[in-house]
Amino acid sequence: MTIDLAALGSLSSILAPVFLVILLGYGIGRSGLLGADQLRGFGRFILAVALPMLIFGAVSSARIGEVFRLDYLLVYAAASLSTFALSFAWFRWGTAAGGSVPRLDKAAVRAMGTAISNTALIGFAILSQIFGHAAAGPVVLNMLVETFMMLPILMALIELGQGDHAHLGAALGGVARNLVRSSMIWSIVLGAIFAALGLALPQPVTRSVQMVGSIAAPLALITIGATLAGVRLAGQGMAIVAMAAGKLLLHPAMVLLFLTLVPVRDPMFHSAIILLAAMPTFSTLTVFAQSAGDSETCSAAMLVATAASFVTLLVAMALLGVHLPA
DSSP: OOOOHHHHHHHHHHHHHHHHHHHHHHHHHHHTSSOHHHHHHHHHHIIIIIHHHHHHHHHHTSOHHHHOOHHHHHHHHHHHHHHHHHHHHHHHHSSTTTTOOOOHHHHHHHHHHHHOBOIIIIIHHHHHHHHGGGGHHHHHHHHHHIIIIIHHHHHHHHHHHTTOGGGHHHHHHHHHHHHHHOHHHHHHHHHHHHHHHTOOOOHHHHHHHHHHHHTHHHHHHHHHHHHHTTOOOOSOHHHHHHHHHIIIIIHHHHHHHHHHHSOOOSHHHHHHHHHHHTSOBOTTHHHHHHHTTOHHHHHHHHHHHHHHHHHHHHHHHHHHTOOOOO
């Protein structure tokens, strides 16, 4: 693969709107227009209402056989687990933390920051410009891996790292209950049922779902930017760089490795799985980092990864030969 330098300018028009909205949110956050409580409220609304409606609308209108692909799931799950394992070994026993050996829970949070992408918010906002509604397919598959496999692993390791071995079963039970109550999961399940059975909501309801879903991406990007405005790039520099590099370089590299073993032959899914792996760190990492006492380092790593991902994503799209839709 070679980079088509002439295409970089046109490809930047895909990324520029997304990152300009994040920058707008950053400016709003710096101005103090939105407080911490308001940002948390926006975040809950996005995850509980707007984004599930967006995903339901996209999945329910898709052909079910074109959305759920075992090859994609195998590659993304293997790449994410491998990225996490390598990163965990580095943060737990390597020198990324300045020679100290962080606790199990702290190492797990940092490692998971390299292995879970910002799929639903930044990922969907970018891929939908390239692939239209078809972008819902790989986004949903990523979310299945991240929600049902990666996050439960992280939660279990946090419990173990904090010495709550007796409460591990209760913690995993809580994870299961949260999944059952998650509107995001139900939007995927119901969307898949509607798509499989060829069902459709009444037109006024469909339009309402589309209206609410359409605000998910811009509001999410503004919220991400405003949240990052309060981050300070101080603390453990090597850990910050290692987390950002792990997310933007190691994760997509592991996807490329496993694609040689389990090829994803559909061109759209092949490009999407690489691009989604190259997205910055998932936005709720800071929630887990707080429980591990590592919010400052993880927040700084998120800021660095988000800023640097403009360049790495641009290069990835050029290497993949991604073109603007006609």
